[in-house]
Each structure stands twice: as structure tokens, then as C-alpha cells.
Amino acid sequence: MLASLQRELDQRKADGLLRQRRLLDSPQAEHIVANQQPYLSFCSNDYLGLANHPDLIAAMQKAAGDSGVGSGASGLVTGHHRYHDELEQQLARFVELPAALLFSTGYMANIGVLGALVGRGDAIFADKLNHACLNDGGYFSHAEFHRYPHNDVAALEKLLQASTAKHKLIAADAVFSMDGDIAPIPEYLALCEKYDAYLYIDDAHGFGVLGEHGKGSLNHFKIKSPRIIMMATLGKAAGVAGSFVAGEQVVIDYLIQKAKSYVYSTPAPPALSATLSASVKLIEQGDHLRANLQALIQYLKANLKLNKWRLMDSDTTIQPLVVGDNLEALALSEYLQTCGILVPAIRPPTVPVGTARLRISLSATHTMDDMKKLVAAIHQAERELCA
The missing domain is CATH 3.90.1150.10 (Aspartate Aminotransferase, domain 1)
Incomplete structure (x- = not known):
């Protein structure tokens, strides 16, 4: 070998x-x-340019003194610190969605969410140029996995129209990491409403940059819907580490029970969440x-x-x-x-x-x-x- x-x-x-x-x-x-x-x-x-911002360095130093340097247990045992909880609420308010849930990385979020929300008998429809973690999440979910040509709304509609899956989920990057272009999110939402599907948006490269005060790609397009679930990473524009998923309260409650990459992982250190709370304020300003x-x-x-x-x-x-x-x-x-x-x-x-x-x-x-x-x-x- x-x-x-x-x-x-x-x-x-x-x-x-x-x-x-x-x-x-x-x-x-x-x-x-x-x-x-x-x-x-x-x-x-x-x-x-927040990764070396003095306000965030000071926030992390203080929070480490208050909360230590590790979470010590899974979030469902004793690892869910007040700093984690406060950040989840702050992020949900910032992106104007009912609730949010922290994950240690964007990769873990995408694998956990797709694996929890869909499975055998369901179908995922994914852009051909989606990030590898969205593809892996689709494969690991055991749902039917369909890929459509990049940003091709007509091709996506044909796939949705032909599908007999019980649950349908469109999964796409908002900003594509290697091309820099933006997905036609409003058109995708219209297809969701037409074909009773849900929309999962990976906003790793839009959060903090696009939209009013950096609220992200959904705000950029001025769209809201209970059919939308979004993920954003916190190690890019936010300058620190981790990710979060936001959506309807029932979705977040379900993920806490069923997303394996959340249930069976130790959360990031609480000090990172306190630092990210300071980061979200800087993003907004x-x-x-x-x-x-x-x-x-x-x-x-x-x-x-x-x-x-x-x-x-x-x-x-x-x-x-x-x-x-x-x-x-x-x-x-x-x-x-x-x-x-x-x-x-x-x-x-x-x-x-x-x-x-x-x-x-x-x-x-x-x-x-x-x-x-x-x-x-x-x-x-x-x-x-x-x-």
C-alpha cells in the first residue's frame, strides 16, 4: 500500500x-x-480583516479567563456554555431567522444538516459546482442525489418536476468559492414553492460581506421564507472559527436531536463564541x-x-x-x-x-x-x- x-x-x-x-x-x-x-x-x-482585530483579541483573552480553554463535553451533556447560547441568539437576530445552532466547522454543519433532514426516499438537488462538503453531506445522507448544471434554473426545474421523492431539498452555495458568482436564490425559492421543496443555502462567502450591514446573501436578495435554511461559516468574514445554521425553530430543535456532527461532537471552546459575539458587532458596524x-x-x-x-x-x-x-x-x-x-x-x-x-x-x-x-x-x- x-x-x-x-x-x-x-x-x-x-x-x-x-x-x-x-x-x-x-x-x-x-x-x-x-x-x-x-x-x-x-x-x-x-x-x-477581523482575524487580527485588537477588539477580538481582547475579547478572546477575557473570555478564556472567564470560561477556560475547552468545552469539555458534548453540547447535550455539559458542553453548552452561556457564551454559546448567547451567540446563537445573536446570530439568529442578525440574519433575521427564528433560531440558530452552532457547529465547529462548516463541513460538519453541512454533513450534519443534510444527514438529519433528508434520507432514503428523499432527494437532494445540488449545483454542479457546490463545495465538497455539500456534496459529501448529500452522499452521506443516503437521499437520491441529483446534480444540475451550474446556476441552471431550467435544468433544476426539470429535475424537480420529475422527482417523486417524499421530501425535496435544493442545496447550493450562495457565493461560489472558486468562481465568485452568486446563486439565483430568488429563482430557487420560487421553485421550492412550486414543487414543495426546501432550500438549503451555504452562505460561507456571503455572510459578513453581502446584504445590509453584512447580513448575508438572503438579505442581499431581500427574501424570507420558512422554506429556507442557511449555513454560514465564522472563520472567513467573521475572522474567528466555526459555523452556524439558522432557520425555523422546529428545524433547529430537530437538528439538536438528529444532526450527528452536533450530537456527537464537543463544541468549540466558549471563548471562541464570546469572541464571535464581538465579531458580529464589528460586522454590523x-x-x-x-x-x-x-x-x-x-x-x-x-x-x-x-x-x-x-x-x-x-x-x-x-x-x-x-x-x-x-x-x-x-x-x-x-x-x-x-x-x-x-x-x-x-x-x-x-x-x-x-x-x-x-x-x-x-x-x-x-x-x-x-x-x-x-x-x-x-x-x-x-x-x-x-x-
């Missing part, structure tokens, strides 16, 4: 698909130290941060003019630069590193074959000077690498 594993690793390296970790020696920020070198970073999902993000996005789209490579059409903090070839995408990423800039190369199976890309992630703490440096370096790279 070991020889087989090594052969597969060697082949991945030859195909330009071998993934490697960087060692970070600084807080997460727009300027970091990785592998003992300073870089301007466009790698992080810390969209509002962060309109100036979101305004700066929009200015950065517009600058990049207006000024990055390329002949071979292509910036995808995205109005979000995720700006994908499609290169195509795996090795060429790696070469571009490595070239930018020589300029002191980190932008990750994303290759299959994370993205479709032939669409290897650089995933440019913007943060509200980036400046226009940072953007000018990035644009100039990419222009120079195209001239040198594509000559």
Missing part, C-alpha cells in the same frame, strides 16, 4: 496537482510572513469595510487587462483569474511569489479540468497601493511567461 501511495503522489506532482502547505509565522492579515518570507497576501478568506471592498473589486476589474489569461465575471471578494493549464497556473503563482505576492494556484479536482486558476481573495484591509502592485505584477508575468 505504501508504494502505491507514493506512486500516486509522484503522479500528482508530475501533473502539477501536488498540494503543499505554507508555514505561517504571523497573524492572518494582508501582509504576512510565510515560510519565513514577507508577502503581500491575496490568499485569505478574512474578507473584513462595518459598512465602511464593505465599501472599501467594493472599491478594490472595481479597481481590479477595470485595470487588469490581459491577452491570454481571463478574469472571471465576479462582483464578490473572490476574483478568479483563469489560466487553464495546471503547470502554467503554478508558474504564475510562483512568479508572483518572486515579486513578494502570494496568490494561490487552484487546480483540479477543486476546479474543472482545463480551468486551473489563481484565486485572488480580497480583504477590506487591502489598499489601492496593494491592488496596483498586484495588477502590475500580473501584467509583467503575462509578458514574460507567455512570450
Whole structure:
């Protein structure tokens, strides 16, 4: 078996698909130290620049002193701390849904929710470009698992129309992590109402960034419905860690009983929840941060003019630069590193074959000077690498 594993690793390296970790020696920020070198970073999902915010550091230090550093037991034994409970109520109010439930990660939330709400005899309808955790949640649920072409409302309707499943659930990312585009959520909700289905939205990359005061993608579209269940992660725009699911009270009550990744897990330390309570307040007060993000996005789209490579059409903090070839995408990423800039190369199976890309992630703490440096370096790279 070991020889087989090594052969597969060697082949991945030859195909330009071998993934490697960087060692970070600084807080997460727009300027970091990785592998003992300073870089301007466009790698992080810390969209509002809160991961190193002094208010959150102080909140965590105080809360650790008050509550210790571990939860010690599952949430259904003695692990559900007042800090957890207060954060759940605060998040539900913020996203304007009746109730919320914390999970340790977004991956655990998606697996737990889909596995609890649907099963054999039911059906999940999933976007072809959904994140891996939504796909895994669908597979583990034992429900029929149907995938429709990306953002294709007509194809989805045909699948719903043909389904005889007892319960139907549409599952989709709100903002797609590798393309940066936004799902047609209002159209999905209309299909739910027409075909008696429910809508599960993964708002990992919309929460904190989209909508009024950063309330997320549902607020962005100004839609509400008891048919909607949303999940959002708390390690991206919120700057800390974890995730939550929000929806009708009966849904949350049911998940507490049936979501295995909740029932059989020790909750994150209470201090993280206290820190996140401070983070939600900063998100709500962060309109100036979101305004700066929009200015950065517009600058990049207006000024990055390329002949071979292509910036995808995205109005979000995720700006994908499609290169195509795996090795060429790696070469571009490595070239930018020589300029002191980190932008990750994303290759299959994370993205479709032939669409290897650089995933440019913007943060509200980036400046226009940072953007000018990035644009100039990419222009120079195209001239040198594509000559």
C-alpha cells in the first residue's frame, strides 16, 4: 500500500496537482510572513480583516479567563456554555431567522444538516459546482442525489418536476468559492414553492460581506421564507472559527436531536463564541469595510487587462483569474511569489479540468497601493511567461 501511495503522489506532482502547505509565522492579515518570507497576501478568506482585530483579541483573552480553554463535553451533556447560547441568539437576530445552532466547522454543519433532514426516499438537488462538503453531506445522507448544471434554473426545474421523492431539498452555495458568482436564490425559492421543496443555502462567502450591514446573501436578495435554511461559516468574514445554521425553530430543535456532527461532537471552546459575539458587532458596524471592498473589486476589474489569461465575471471578494493549464497556473503563482505576492494556484479536482486558476481573495484591509502592485505584477508575468 505504501508504494502505491507514493506512486500516486509522484503522479500528482508530475501533473502539477501536488498540494503543499505554507508555514505561517504571523497573524492572518494582508501582509504576512510565510515560510519565513514577507508577502503581500491575496490568499485569505478574512474578507473584513477581523482575524487580527485588537477588539477580538481582547475579547478572546477575557473570555478564556472567564470560561477556560475547552468545552469539555458534548453540547447535550455539559458542553453548552452561556457564551454559546448567547451567540446563537445573536446570530439568529442578525440574519433575521427564528433560531440558530452552532457547529465547529462548516463541513460538519453541512454533513450534519443534510444527514438529519433528508434520507432514503428523499432527494437532494445540488449545483454542479457546490463545495465538497455539500456534496459529501448529500452522499452521506443516503437521499437520491441529483446534480444540475451550474446556476441552471431550467435544468433544476426539470429535475424537480420529475422527482417523486417524499421530501425535496435544493442545496447550493450562495457565493461560489472558486468562481465568485452568486446563486439565483430568488429563482430557487420560487421553485421550492412550486414543487414543495426546501432550500438549503451555504452562505460561507456571503455572510459578513453581502446584504445590509453584512447580513448575508438572503438579505442581499431581500427574501424570507420558512422554506429556507442557511449555513454560514465564522472563520472567513467573521475572522474567528466555526459555523452556524439558522432557520425555523422546529428545524433547529430537530437538528439538536438528529444532526450527528452536533450530537456527537464537543463544541468549540466558549471563548471562541464570546469572541464571535464581538465579531458580529464589528460586522454590523462595518459598512465602511464593505465599501472599501467594493472599491478594490472595481479597481481590479477595470485595470487588469490581459491577452491570454481571463478574469472571471465576479462582483464578490473572490476574483478568479483563469489560466487553464495546471503547470502554467503554478508558474504564475510562483512568479508572483518572486515579486513578494502570494496568490494561490487552484487546480483540479477543486476546479474543472482545463480551468486551473489563481484565486485572488480580497480583504477590506487591502489598499489601492496593494491592488496596483498586484495588477502590475500580473501584467509583467503575462509578458514574460507567455512570450
